[in-house]
Amino acid sequence: MERLWAPWRMTYINNIEEEKKEGCFFCNAFAETGREVENLVVGRGRDAFIMLNRFPYSNAHLLIAPARHFGTMEEATDAEGAELWRLTTLAKKALSNAFSPHGFNVGINQGRVAGAGVLDHLHLHIVPRWDGDINFMPVFADVKIIPQALEETRNKLAPYVEELLAGSRS
16 A cells, blocks of 8 residues: 655644634735745735745645735735736746646635635635646545645745746846
């Protein structure tokens, strides 16, 4: 029998991280400059930032969130909306450069019935997809296999994001 190890999933299962830190994890991650690696932040703009999803649907699943805490698209200022879209486009390019996915799912889940896990801090999802990335595990075992550690994914992706951010500032 082959064993599949994903020890980081116990944090999700036990909700350990939500119990340790108070407040919004997006707000905490944006405020804690100098802790990008621990918070899985791969890039920052003026009004928004890019981070890895700690509980991803697929390898290199990114979240783009505004710096300001609000829950719906309608609450975004024009500057925040523009920055969210700019960083989403930049993150998609960085994912293409770093991982060469065959496609992407990009979206916003608004409301619990739409799949939103965080209701009060708007964020976008970018999920890279590869031919054959869906296999028998989700069907038979309700298990999704993520083939790379989050820290390794962050370390591979961050230089591409920083290069694109630097180019967009000039």
